[in-house]
Amino acid sequence: MTGRLIGVGLGPGDPDLMTLKAARAIAAAPVVAYPALPGTDSFARRIAADLIAPSAHEIVIEVPMTKAREPAQTAYDLGADRIASALEAGQDVAVLCEGDPFFYGSFMYLHARLAGRFETIVIPGITSVSAASAALGQPLVARNDTLAVLAGPMASADMAARIKAAEAVAILKVGRHVGRIRDVLSSLGLLEKARYIERATLEEERILPLSKAPDPAPYFSMILVAKGSDPWL
């Protein structure tokens, strides 16, 4: 009997925003795996720290942040091999994943390598988009509104067209694109409706007008645009 691969969504960072199912899966896991930047503590492990059994075996997948994809892919190859060994030995492996595993989650790289060979369970997590709108106290979508989730590197003209078409917009992976995104929103007359938030639900959470956002923005930051004006009243 092989073990089960369990992709555990941890939510945005506040450990209390883990689901009951995620908390139980972590506590029960004989093996826990998670990514970490080389030489640093794993953010995923930090979220789950209080739940990991003292006897659990931990597999750290050191994933370098490089522009080229190969080093990261090699790291996931090696990590998948180590996880496969545990699964083949009959042990369940809980893979810790910030946010939601299938919403820009690192778990997908392991899922692609292992789900075909082992029983796989995915426990969804609170996305950064839900966390950010809750932290802002700003409703995102109601009734028949549409939502566009976009990535910062997207070309400006394409970004502008999609922002125009949707009632609500979440722009992730802002990084060094923050100034250009601000220009796009400004040209659409939407600067007032855009809000910048970084590290939602963590102690270091910051909410700023987009004009005051740092440039470059940190990795865990987002711009939310809500264009509807209380249409549900």
Next chain:
Amino acid sequence: MTGRLIGVGLGPGDPDLMTLKAARAIAAAPVVAYPALPGTDSFARRIAADLIAPSAHEIVIEVPMTKAREPAQTAYDLGADRIASALEAGQDVAVLCEGDPFFYGSFMYLHARLAGRFETIVIPGITSVSAASAALGQPLVARNDTLAVLAGPMASADMAARIKAAEAVAILKVGRHVGRIRDVLSSLGLLEKARYIERATLEEERILPLSKAPDPAPYFSMILVAKGSDPWL
């Protein structure tokens, strides 16, 4: 001292997919409020049932499902008044909300009426989109993919354009539009990549090829389209 209005996201239906924070907020609340269709059990209450304190006062907001908006709005007016009385008496009120409060959540109708007058906390929940992709075992977005969340009633040409532009698409509020949506996806050559799911995470969960989906589809159903082909490998 007035009480706090707490919008509690319950997630998609499986009580284990509530967050630790949501579970604690419900258990601690002296007053619990939730919507219900007249004459039926409240789905939100059913999800949270095991957590509500026996001593809690319950405010049931009976919201009729009519085409005209006025009857529902009147119901929320009355519900907001009853919640306001409890808050003014210094009691915290936990408002139960399926899914995520700010993602098509019923809580927004109360938020619009009360958040300006009372301290308000929103606890995000697992969205039906995250729940559906986890249940399908189908990754949604990776890297710089974009996601479009659309509503079934949208016009076909507009829907087609947005489906074409995004790497992943979630279509909510499918209902009686299911046949037309199937035609749109078929004309785009995307029928094979579209999956139909209803009541994700509940015992009654069903996953079907879109060609086999019931017409009309039930309220708690969704179509997911993932167009990327494992770009993260």
